[in-house]
Amino acid sequence: DSGVTQTPKHLITATGQRVTLRCSPRSGDLSVYWYQQSLDQGLQFLIQYYNGEERAKGNILERFSAQQFPDLHSELNLSSLELGDSALYFCASSLGDGGYGYTFGSGTRLTVV
Amino acid sequence: GQQVMQIPQYQHVQEGEDFTTYCNSSTTLSNIQWYKQRPGGHPVFLIQLVKSGEVKKQKRLTFQFGEAKKNSSLHITATQTTDVGTYFCAGPSTGTASKLTFGTGTRLQVTL
Numbered sequence: 194d195s196g197v198t199q200t201p202k203h204l205i206t207a208t209g210q211r212v213t214l215r216c217s218p219r220s221g222d223l224s225v226y227w228y229q230q231s232l233d234q235g236l237q238f239l240i241q242y243y244n245g246e247e248r249a250k251g252n253i254l255e256r257f258s259a260q261q262f263p264d265l266h267s268e269l270n271l272s273s274l275e276l277g278d279s280a281l282y283f284c285a286s287s288l289g290d291g292g293y294g295y296t297f298g299s300g301t302r303l304t305v306v
Numbered sequence: 307g308q309q310v311m312q313i314p315q316y317q318h319v320q321e322g323e324d325f326t327t328y329c330n331s332s333t334t335l336s337n338i339q340w341y342k343q344r345p346g347g348h349p350v351f352l353i354q355l356v357k358s359g360e361v362k363k364q365k366r367l368t369f370q371f372g373e374a375k376k377n378s379s380l381h382i383t384a385t386q387t388t389d390v391g392t393y394f395c396a397g398p399s400t401g402t403a404s405k406l407t408f409g410t411g412t413r414l415q416v417t418l
Contacts, residue, residue, distance in 0.1 A: 195348070195350075224404065226405075226406075228408075235394075235408060235409075235410050235411055236349070236394065236408040236411075238399075238405055238406065238407065238408075241404060241405055243404070248404060248405075249399075249404060249405040251405065283348060283349070285349075287404075289404075290404045291398065291404025291405070291406075293354060294339055294341075294351030294352075294353075294354055295339075295341075295349075295351060295406065296351065297348040297349045297350070298348060299347070299348050300348055
């Protein structure tokens with residue numbers, strides 16, 4: 194157990210639907226990062242939050258949004274889902290705003306049918 | 307944008323053989339990190355290198371950061387079946403120190 198908790202572990206949904214992925218960072222970590230991993234794209238950075246504020250954005254689609262709450266947990270919202278959104282979504286956390294290694298959660302496998 | 311490439315993409319070795327993966331960044335990095343992802347698992351942080359030319363060892367694993375801080379390598383001596391997985395290097399993106407750009411990864415398969 195890495196200390197980073199992601200729910201749900203698996204999600205199957207239909208095209209056009211909206212889903213919410215949840216992440217609780219390791220205790221004491223202030224930064225949360227979201228990554229998408231698909232077979233042909235590797236680990237793609239989506240977005241980072243630090244202590245409730247958005248800090249960095251990657252190639253995150255407009256259909257995707259995220260937030261970090263006062264208790265530091267984060268949610269990634271994916272809407273108008275397409276088949277190509279099927280992937281593993283990882284959340285990672287770190288103590289500060291970057292720097293030393295990330296701790297990853299076990300991921301949410303999203304399948305869009 | 308910043309690109310981090312790794313070679314080879316895939317390597318299959320027999321247990322006991324050595325293995326090396328190489329990581330090349332299109333930009334100079336302030337540090338390089340290495341992660342291992344077992345099949346079906348999540349990336350796990352292995353190490354961070356900061357200084358130009360730095361070499362660090364973890365048991366059978368040797369990590370090196372290039373003099374120009376644009377490349378790095380991971381060498382595994384006498385591989386074991388427990389070394390199976392994908393090895394990723396990662397470096398801070400240009401302009402955003404906190405955001406890591408991951409390399410393309412090298413998948414290692416070890417057979418007896």
